[in-house]
Amino acid sequence: MSEQKNPATAANAQTANVKKQHQSHKKSSKSKLQVSLKTPKGTKDWADKDMVIREAIFSTLSSIFKRHGGVTIDTPVFELREILAGKYGEDSKLIYNLEDQGGELTSLRYDLTVPFARFVAMNNIEKIKRYHIAKVYRRDQPAMTKGRMREFYQCDFDIAGNYDPMVPDSECLSILVEGLTKLGIHDFKIKLNHRKILDGIFQIAGVKDEDVRKISSAVDKLDKSPWEVVRKEITVEKNQTEETADKIGEYVKLNGTLEEVYDILSKDESISSNEKAKQGLEEIAILISYVKAFGIERFISFDLSLARGLDYYTGLIYEAVTSASAPPKDAAELKEKAKKNVKKGETADEEDVSAYVGVGSIVAGGRYDNLVNMFSEASGKKSAQIPCVGVSFGVERIFSLVKQRQELAANIRSTSTQVFIMAFGGGKDWNGYLPERMQIAKKLWNAGIETEYLYKAKANPRKQFDAAEKSGCPLAVILGKEEYLQGKLRVKRLGPEFAHDDGEVIPIDDVVKVVSEKLSQVHEDGVDEIQKLLQGLR
Amino acid sequence: MSEQKNPATAANAQTANVKKQHQSHKKSSKSKLQVSLKTPKGTKDWADKDMVIREAIFSTLSSIFKRHGGVTIDTPVFELREILAGKYGEDSKLIYNLEDQGGELTSLRYDLTVPFARFVAMNNIEKIKRYHIAKVYRRDQPAMTKGRMREFYQCDFDIAGNYDPMVPDSECLSILVEGLTKLGIHDFKIKLNHRKILDGIFQIAGVKDEDVRKISSAVDKLDKSPWEVVRKEITVEKNQTEETADKIGEYVKLNGTLEEVYDILSKDESISSNEKAKQGLEEIAILISYVKAFGIERFISFDLSLARGLDYYTGLIYEAVTSASAPPKDAAELKEKAKKNVKKGETADEEDVSAYVGVGSIVAGGRYDNLVNMFSEASGKKSAQIPCVGVSFGVERIFSLVKQRQELAANIRSTSTQVFIMAFGGGKDWNGYLPERMQIAKKLWNAGIETEYLYKAKANPRKQFDAAEKSGCPLAVILGKEEYLQGKLRVKRLGPEFAHDDGEVIPIDDVVKVVSEKLSQVHEDGVDEIQKLLQGLR
Structure with a gap:
C-alpha cells in the first residue's frame, strides 16, 4: 500500500508521549550534501500498477516457457570483460564497464545470449532448454517513449543441443506466437529470413566473403530507410559495384508467405547453384511442414530484407513487429522538427526522432550455432559443437503495448x-x-x-x-x-x-x-x- | 531440461542431408582468443535444483510480504554515486563503481534500503509498505561456504510512514517469524536491542557523543569476540577510560526475555534518568504487548550486546540467528590451519577462516527514521520526516540451511x-x-x-x-x-x-x-x- 497524501493523524493518549519523541528526530538530521534525487540516465524505478502489469507479463511468459520444458537459470549481472569481447560488432561500444578497483576486469551483461553460451560451454552441457528473465545493460542513447532504456529486461528462451533440423527452431516460433497472443497482442507479423540464403544472395551478387557482414548491416537498415538510401550506402560507403547493388536489390525486395517465396527461390537457378543458399532453402522446406503442424504459418512473412544486426546468427533469423510499430501519423512532422533543431545547432532530441520508428520489433531471435563453440575453443576445452536457437521478448516494448489498454488498467490493484x-x-x-x-x-x-x-x-x-x-x-x-x-x-x-x-x-x-x-x-x-x-x- | 550427456543420434533419411550441413559449421568457427571460462570472483551461476529451491524461497517470502499488504518496486541495479555516498560507514570501500565512460558517475547498489529511501524521497511518498527481492553488490572477500558472495540476493520488506510507535516494528518482527517458520526454520532466536537504549548506556558510561558510533562498532563485535577483546578495543584503540569500559561491560552482558531485561532496566536509576534510554525503554514497554498479541515473544532475546554495524539505524534493531550459525565442531581446527598458513607467509584462506563463524545472522533489520529525510534535505526538497522500519532476509544463507535437507532435495524436478x-x-x-x-x-x-x-x-x-x-x-x-x-x-x-x-x-x-x-x-x-x-x- 503506497500513499502520497497522509491525513493528519490524531494523537492517542496512551502513546502520545512516545510519538512526540519519535518525531523529534526531525531536528537532528541536517545534512549539508547536495544530491540529485534521480535514477541514472536511461534507468527508471518501477512501481504501482506498472509493476503489477510487468510482473503479470513475466509470469505469463515464464509459464509458457515452462510449458515447453524450459528450466530457468540465473547468471551474474556482470561477466569477465573478455567473455563479452568481440561478440557484438559495432555495438560493443555500448557495453558498461565496471571500474578497475583491483582484481578482474568486468562488464555488465549486454544481453542474455552470450552469458548463456558461456554457461553452456563452461558446464559442458550437451542439451538444455533454458529461459531467463533478467536485466541487461546498454549505454545507448535512451528513448523512453520508444521503450529504449539503458537498463531493461529481456525474456529469453533458448534451445541448445544437436537435434533434427528446424525442430527446435519451429518450436521457438510457436513460443513467439503463444507468448504474444497470450498477452493479447494479435496484430503482429513475424518477419523471417535465413542467414545462409542471405549470404548466398550476397555471393551471387558478387560481394566478397570479407564484406558480407557489413553489406548485411546495410541491408538491415531497410526497415527504417528506403532502398535508394541503402543502395547508396552499399555502393558509395561500402564500395560495391552498381551491378552488385542492383542484384541485391532484386532479391531483398522479395517477401510473402513462406511457400510463395520458397517457390520463387527454388526455381531460381542462381540460388540452386549456390551451396549456401541451397542449404538454407532446404531448411525452409522442412520448416514449412512444421509451422503448418503448429498452425502458425499465417503469422509468418518470409522477408529477404531482414538481416538482423548481431554477428553470431548462422541460420534462421526472425523478428515480430506489430502494426503499432508503424510510424504514427505525426511522425513526419516530429522528424522535421528534430531536423530543424539540429540545423539551429542544437542536438537532435532523440525523444522526437524516435517517435518516427515506433516501438520497433517486440520479439526477435534466431539460430546461432557457433557461439558455444567459440567459448569452448577459446578456453582450450575439447570442442563440441552445441548448436543453439532462441527467442527473446522485449518486455519494455510489450509493456507499452499492453499499457495502452488504459481503460482496463484502471481496475488493477497494486x-x-x-x-x-x-x-x-x-x-x-x-x-x-x-x-x-x-x-x-x-x-x-x-x-x-x-x-x-x-x-x-x-x-x-x-x-x-x-x-x-x-x-x-x-x-x-x-x-x-x-x-x-x-x-x-x-x-x-x-x-x-x-x-x-x-x-x-x-x-x-x-x-x-x-x-x-x-x-x-x-x-x-x-x-x-x-x-x-x-x-x-x- | 538440461543434459550433460547426449546419446549419439541416428540419422533420419528425410533430414540427413540438411543435418550434415548443419554440423559442418564446426570447421568455420576457429577463434584465437584465450578466455577464462568462469564467472567473476564472488559470483556464481544458479541452475537446476538450486534454482528451483531458490525460486521457491522467493515465492514463499513474497507471498508472506503480500499477505501483509506489501507492494513490490524495482529500482535500477546502479544508482548515482552520490546517492550511496556516506551511507555505509567503513563499508563504503566495498561499493562497486562503474567506469567513468562519460556522463554520470554511478555505482552498483550495496543494499536495497538506501535505494528505497531515495525512491520514497524522490516521489514524495508519505507511506508505503514495499517489498523488494533483488541482487546487491559488495566487493567483499568472498566466502562461498559461509554464503558470503559479491553478488547476492536480499529480500526486504519495509514500512515507511508516520504511525503509532512499535506498530509497524512489531509487524516486521512477525514477518521475520512467519518467513523463517514457513521455510522450515524453527530453531532460531531474534536478538533485539534499541539504539536509543544503547546510546543512553554509552552516555551513562561517559562516552562523548562524537565517539558513540565507534564504540557501538566495537560492541558490535561481541558476537564474534569475547568481552576481554572488545574491552581492550574500547580502552586501547578507542581511548576510553577503564571505568567507561567496565560500565559498558555491565550493561552489554544483560540479556533475557523482553520482560526480564525490561524489568532490570526500568529499575535502574541511571537508565530512567537518561532521556534517550528512557525513550527507548518506553517503546520496549509498548512492543511487549504487541509481540504478545502476535504470539512471537518466545523467539525474542533482548540482548544489550547487539549493536548492528550500519549507521542509519535510529531505534529498534534485531537480527535472527540459528543454532546452525554456531561454530561447527572442526572450526577451531580450521582456524588453526588458517593461522598456520599465514605464518608460513601465505595468505589466509578466507574459505577456511569463515567456517569458524558459521552462517551468521540470517535475517536482520531495524528502524531508520532519518534516511528519507537526509535525501529530501540534501536535494533541497521541502523536508518531511518519513520514519521507516524494515526486515531483510539473507537468501543465500537461508538457502544453505534449506539445502541441507538433502534427502528431500533428491525428489525435486527442475x-x-x-x-x-x-x-x-x-x-x-x-x-x-x-x-x-x-x-x-x-x-x-x-x-x-x-x-x-x-x-x-x-x-x-x-x-x-x-x-x-x-x-x-x-x-x-x-x-x-x-x-x-x-x-x-x-x-x-x-x-x-x-x-x-x-x-x-x-x-x-x-x-x-x-x-x-x-x-x-x-x-x-x-x-x-x-x-x-x-x-x-x-
Whole structure:
C-alpha cells in the first residue's frame, strides 16, 4: 500500500508521549550534501500498477516457457570483460564497464545470449532448454517513449543441443506466437529470413566473403530507410559495384508467405547453384511442414530484407513487429522538427526522432550455432559443437503495448489485500483494541490470507473505512466494542454495492473459516483484472 | 531440461542431408582468443535444483510480504554515486563503481534500503509498505561456504510512514517469524536491542557523543569476540577510560526475555534518568504487548550486546540467528590451519577462516527514521520526516540451511513437464509422425499443459521412453502407427509402478480432456516436493 497524501493523524493518549519523541528526530538530521534525487540516465524505478502489469507479463511468459520444458537459470549481472569481447560488432561500444578497483576486469551483461553460451560451454552441457528473465545493460542513447532504456529486461528462451533440423527452431516460433497472443497482442507479423540464403544472395551478387557482414548491416537498415538510401550506402560507403547493388536489390525486395517465396527461390537457378543458399532453402522446406503442424504459418512473412544486426546468427533469423510499430501519423512532422533543431545547432532530441520508428520489433531471435563453440575453443576445452536457437521478448516494448489498454488498467490493484480489520467502539477510556486486531490478523496471516489494519492504537471508524476502501480489499472484519466482549466478530463485504449490508456476526474462533468461505465466493464472482488486461478483453 | 550427456543420434533419411550441413559449421568457427571460462570472483551461476529451491524461497517470502499488504518496486541495479555516498560507514570501500565512460558517475547498489529511501524521497511518498527481492553488490572477500558472495540476493520488506510507535516494528518482527517458520526454520532466536537504549548506556558510561558510533562498532563485535577483546578495543584503540569500559561491560552482558531485561532496566536509576534510554525503554514497554498479541515473544532475546554495524539505524534493531550459525565442531581446527598458513607467509584462506563463524545472522533489520529525510534535505526538497522500519532476509544463507535437507532435495524436478508425446511405428518407410506429434503438443500447450517430445523426426521407442523418464513427467501420449490412422491416441502413466499398465486408448479429439483429468488425479495423489522441502517435513 503506497500513499502520497497522509491525513493528519490524531494523537492517542496512551502513546502520545512516545510519538512526540519519535518525531523529534526531525531536528537532528541536517545534512549539508547536495544530491540529485534521480535514477541514472536511461534507468527508471518501477512501481504501482506498472509493476503489477510487468510482473503479470513475466509470469505469463515464464509459464509458457515452462510449458515447453524450459528450466530457468540465473547468471551474474556482470561477466569477465573478455567473455563479452568481440561478440557484438559495432555495438560493443555500448557495453558498461565496471571500474578497475583491483582484481578482474568486468562488464555488465549486454544481453542474455552470450552469458548463456558461456554457461553452456563452461558446464559442458550437451542439451538444455533454458529461459531467463533478467536485466541487461546498454549505454545507448535512451528513448523512453520508444521503450529504449539503458537498463531493461529481456525474456529469453533458448534451445541448445544437436537435434533434427528446424525442430527446435519451429518450436521457438510457436513460443513467439503463444507468448504474444497470450498477452493479447494479435496484430503482429513475424518477419523471417535465413542467414545462409542471405549470404548466398550476397555471393551471387558478387560481394566478397570479407564484406558480407557489413553489406548485411546495410541491408538491415531497410526497415527504417528506403532502398535508394541503402543502395547508396552499399555502393558509395561500402564500395560495391552498381551491378552488385542492383542484384541485391532484386532479391531483398522479395517477401510473402513462406511457400510463395520458397517457390520463387527454388526455381531460381542462381540460388540452386549456390551451396549456401541451397542449404538454407532446404531448411525452409522442412520448416514449412512444421509451422503448418503448429498452425502458425499465417503469422509468418518470409522477408529477404531482414538481416538482423548481431554477428553470431548462422541460420534462421526472425523478428515480430506489430502494426503499432508503424510510424504514427505525426511522425513526419516530429522528424522535421528534430531536423530543424539540429540545423539551429542544437542536438537532435532523440525523444522526437524516435517517435518516427515506433516501438520497433517486440520479439526477435534466431539460430546461432557457433557461439558455444567459440567459448569452448577459446578456453582450450575439447570442442563440441552445441548448436543453439532462441527467442527473446522485449518486455519494455510489450509493456507499452499492453499499457495502452488504459481503460482496463484502471481496475488493477497494486496490493493483494483481502481483509481489513477494524475496531469500532467509543468512549475516551476505550483502548482501540489494537492488540486484539493484531491477534485476529495473525490468525488470518497464518491461514495465508492477506490482511491489514490501521497502524493506530485508537482509530476512528471513518479513517478505518477509508483505508480499507483505498486498499480495494473486498472484506472487513470488525471488532465491535460490545460484540467482541461477547466473543463475536462482524464480517462484512466492502464496496459501494454493500453500503447497506451490515454483514454477519460470527464467533471469533470461526474467523478463518468464514473469511475463507466468503473470499472464495468473492473470487468466483470476480474476474482476474490482470488476466483480462493481458488478454486484451473488455 | 538440461543434459550433460547426449546419446549419439541416428540419422533420419528425410533430414540427413540438411543435418550434415548443419554440423559442418564446426570447421568455420576457429577463434584465437584465450578466455577464462568462469564467472567473476564472488559470483556464481544458479541452475537446476538450486534454482528451483531458490525460486521457491522467493515465492514463499513474497507471498508472506503480500499477505501483509506489501507492494513490490524495482529500482535500477546502479544508482548515482552520490546517492550511496556516506551511507555505509567503513563499508563504503566495498561499493562497486562503474567506469567513468562519460556522463554520470554511478555505482552498483550495496543494499536495497538506501535505494528505497531515495525512491520514497524522490516521489514524495508519505507511506508505503514495499517489498523488494533483488541482487546487491559488495566487493567483499568472498566466502562461498559461509554464503558470503559479491553478488547476492536480499529480500526486504519495509514500512515507511508516520504511525503509532512499535506498530509497524512489531509487524516486521512477525514477518521475520512467519518467513523463517514457513521455510522450515524453527530453531532460531531474534536478538533485539534499541539504539536509543544503547546510546543512553554509552552516555551513562561517559562516552562523548562524537565517539558513540565507534564504540557501538566495537560492541558490535561481541558476537564474534569475547568481552576481554572488545574491552581492550574500547580502552586501547578507542581511548576510553577503564571505568567507561567496565560500565559498558555491565550493561552489554544483560540479556533475557523482553520482560526480564525490561524489568532490570526500568529499575535502574541511571537508565530512567537518561532521556534517550528512557525513550527507548518506553517503546520496549509498548512492543511487549504487541509481540504478545502476535504470539512471537518466545523467539525474542533482548540482548544489550547487539549493536548492528550500519549507521542509519535510529531505534529498534534485531537480527535472527540459528543454532546452525554456531561454530561447527572442526572450526577451531580450521582456524588453526588458517593461522598456520599465514605464518608460513601465505595468505589466509578466507574459505577456511569463515567456517569458524558459521552462517551468521540470517535475517536482520531495524528502524531508520532519518534516511528519507537526509535525501529530501540534501536535494533541497521541502523536508518531511518519513520514519521507516524494515526486515531483510539473507537468501543465500537461508538457502544453505534449506539445502541441507538433502534427502528431500533428491525428489525435486527442475522441469514442470507433465506430458511426453511419443510415436511408435516401424518400417523404413514410416515418417515418424513428427508433424503429428507437434500438432498434439500444440493442442496441449494451448490448454496450458507442459508438454515435450523428442526433437527427432524418426525416433526409436526406447529413446523416447528414456527421455520421458529423465524428464520425470507423469504421463505419456502415444501415437501408435495403426491406432493413429484410426483417429486414436494412447494415454499412459509413466514410472516403474506403471511398467505393465498399457494405458487407455482414446479419440484424438479427447486428448486435452483426458490428459487434464489424468493430471488432476496425479496431483491429488502427489505431494508438492518443494513445499515439503521448504517446510522441513519428511
